[in-house]
Amino acid sequence: MAVLSFPCYCGSGKTFTACCEPLICGQAFAETPQQLMRSRYSAYCHHDKNPQCSQYILQTYHSKARAEHNLADIADFAKAVRFIGLKIIDDAKLTAYQVHFIASYLVGDKLEVLDEVSDFELEQGHWMYCSGVLTEHAVTRISRNDACPCGSGLKFKKCQHQV
Ligand SMILES: [Zn+2]
Numbered sequence: 001m002a003v004l005s006f007p008c009y010c011g012s013g014k015t016f017t018a019c020c021e022p023l024i025c026g027q028a029f030a031e032t033p034q035q036l037m038r039s040r041y042s043a044y045c046h047h048d049k050n051p052q053c054s055q056y057i058l059q060t061y062h063s064k065a066r067a068e069h070n071l072a073d074i075a076d077f078a079k080a081v082r083f084i085g086l087k088i089i090d091d092a093k094l095t096a097y098q099v100h101f102i103a104s105y106l107v108g109d110k111l112e113v114l115d116e117v118s119d120f121e122l123e124q125g126h127w128m129y130c131s132g133v134l135t136e137h138a139v140t141r142i143s144r145n146d147a148c149p150c151g152s153g154l155k156f157k158k159c160q161h162q163v
């Protein structure tokens, strides 16, 4: 079945098929920590269309961190939230092994953000995610008549992001 190309979830401006999909499908490997980070974000977003995405998220944990995670938890989180945007933060203090990002997502009508500086390491020549340090932010409640925080221009009640 042919699937139409759509803009990648990670906001790179490329299509999903030209951006994160080859990584998630195991046809290519991330060349930078940021690429790996973006593809893991997209894997969460794409999970409802392909449950294999949780496999990718688990496999891209560094082996020293992987035992703390499992497929069921990853799948539960992916199903519980609706990611609406990813921002990569340009931060001069970071090393070449770190990425600072802010991912926004909805849990019901609550807008939450994951603001994290992530650490990556190479393992057998491939970038792997180790762990991250989070910055806490307040949770915002979105009313039905508010603009959807995804930037679609639609009211929340009309946007695909209201569940
Ligand atoms: Zn992407």
Ligand SMILES: [Zn+2]
Residues within 6 Å of the ligand: 148, 149, 150, 151, 152, 159, 160, 161, 162
């Ligand atoms: Zn929306």
